[in-house]
Amino acid sequence: MENKKKVAFYTLGCKLNFSETSTIARDFQNEGFERVDFEEIADIYVINTCSVTDNADKQFKQIVKKAMKLNDKAFVAAVGCYAQLKPEELAAIDGVDLVLGATEKFKITDYINDLSKNDMGEVHSCEIEEADFYVGSYSIGDRTRAFLKVQDGCDYKCTYCTIPLARGISRSDALENVLKNAKEISEQGIKEIVLTGVNIGDYGKGEFGNKKHEHTFLDLVKALDEVEGIERLRISSIEPNLLKNETIEFVSQSRTFVPHFHIPLQSGSNDILKKMKRRYLREVYTERVAKIREVMPHACIGVDVIVGFPGETDEHFLETYHFLNDLDISYLHVFTYSERDNTEAVDMDGVVPMNVRSKRSKMLRGLSVKKRRAFYESQIGTNRTVLFESENKEGYIHGFTENYVKVKTPWNPELVNTLHEINLTKIDEDGSVRMEFLNVEA
Structure with a gap:
């Protein structure tokens, strides 16, 4: 039995990037690759880049160095926003073998036939106008919450922002596809879904950026609220002009959307x-x-x-x-x-x-x-529901209440990925909040 090739991923930037890395990783696994941590020796390192700040550009070089230190014969691929905006610049960085732009990143496994190192990174990027199709994705890995992509690209022309250049026009996933992905996530026992996109309030523009809104963001929120098995839904970032009063009112009475x-x-x-x-x-x-x-x-x-x-x-x-x-x-x-x-x-x-x-x-x-x-x-003295995360940090387990208060209690592995009614008691020196369980069975 031939040894499986190992692939590792590093994600810079936003929740949307995390959801896309996760989807790309599943494609690799479906092709027979074994996914390992970035800190481990791998045959391929895939870095999902960000273009929002200077810092993300600088970090990229350090991450490539780190990969080369782990395995100087490894194949290094760059995808994501920075790869779309400055492909030649990334390709020239020592160690980089492949740079894929906005439309190519979801076809990465098609490009990886020959894993030998290149003297100069090979670039496959598109004119951003070609990024007019939609690829749905979601992240699973952190067991307590998943990032579900519902929208991509942006039609806004903010004068400081490169995202429209890196991701193309605003386009959305079909409602039935979002609901299918949400069901898949809930079937994995994940308790919380965070909706993500570039400009999610603009949800509804068709797959090819056609401006016909089949569904609005409010339709999306209402439909997701009815998906069985999801305990919590969280809206990530939403533009103030697109956050309508009806949405705010719906969230205030919804079954799963958190405040x-x-x-x-x-x-x-x-x-x-x-x-x-x-x-x-x-x-x-x-x-x-x-x-x-x-x-x-x-x-x-x-x-x-x-x-x-x-x-x-x-x-x-x-x-x-x-x-x-x-x-x-x-x-x-x-x-x-x-x-x-x-x-x-x-x-x-x-x-x-x-x-x-x-x-x-x-x-x-x-x-x-x-x-x-x-x-x-x-919030001290109020009763809330907490979802516990999976890490043991210095003998404590942390979690977030529905209204995003970070709480802590002594580590207990049985609490991981479970929801509990609690009372918030006091703020600890590290800034998180101590709590007491309500309705604890004696």
């Missing part, structure tokens, strides 16, 4: 939002938060924000800072603006010096800590 929203803001200054070509002003954002708080006072609300965008003066930044400080939100994801080729913003005046960008970023990260603490404090 947790992650809504990109990017700036609290209308001047900067206009320069970014975002499709809303801060007033819309305030309305969304108020609506969520009205129907789900205990909901967790996360916010994406970018600091140091060209033309962001101290006044603009303080406008953002005070706007967020006054808003009843739960935590921030802070991104430091980084210049990306072929975006409008790269040619804008008013470049913010790097040291100013990092100072602003630090201020908002400090605000995030304060916001999360205040949110956790507001």
Whole structure:
């Protein structure tokens, strides 16, 4: 019996990338490859790249080095957003053998016939206009939750963003296919599904990007709420202009959707939002938060924000800072603006010096800590449901409540991937929350 070839994967970037890596990995396994951890010696290393920040570009080189250190004869393939945007650049990196663009990445096993090393990476990339078909995917691996892709690409023209160049036009999975994938996930005993995509609120644009909306995001949410066997559904990131009141109201009464929203803001200054070509002003954002708080006072609300965008003066930044400080939100994801080729913003005046960008970023990260603490404090004494994760961290098992409070209790392997009614008792030094079980059988 011939030894199985081993393949290992490394994913940079977003939840969508994780769901796609998982799907590509299953294709390899179906072709007879054995999947191993990236830290192990493998015959093939596949790196799913990201183009959102500078850092993800730099990380790529380090990951290739790491793979080469493990096995200098291994075949290294790069897929994903950065591979679409800068294929030649990746192909020139020492050790890289194959670079696949947006349409090719799901056919990777067709390209891997000969595993001998190349002097120069071979590139198969497409014009992004060709990325007009949809490939459904979902991630399974972390046993407690799965990322289910429902949409890909984006028609928005935000001036800082390369994602439309890397992923193409907005297109969606057929509703019946999403439901089929959701059922498959639930049959594996997974308790929580996180919906993911590039711009999931835009769900409904047809497979080939035709603009006919067969179903809306609200239709999707309602249909998923009825899938048997799923305990929890979580909406990942959704644009404020696409998060409609009907969806918020439905989530507040739904069987499985949890009270947790992650809504990109990017700036609290209308001047900067206009320069970014975002499709809303801060007033819309305030309305969304108020609506969520009205129907789900205990909901967790996360916010994406970018600091140091060209033309962001101290006044603009303080406008953002005070706007967020006054808003009843739960935590921030802070991104430091980084210049990306072929975006409008790269040619804008008013470049913010790097040291100013990092100072602003630090201020908002400090605000995030304060916001999360205040949110956790507001939850002490309440009863919630927790889903426990699978890791033993220094003698404790962690989990998340439906409204995304991180809790901990002494390690017990029987708790892994189980749901329990609990009472939140106090905040621990590490920032997570201690808990007591309710209805414990004596």
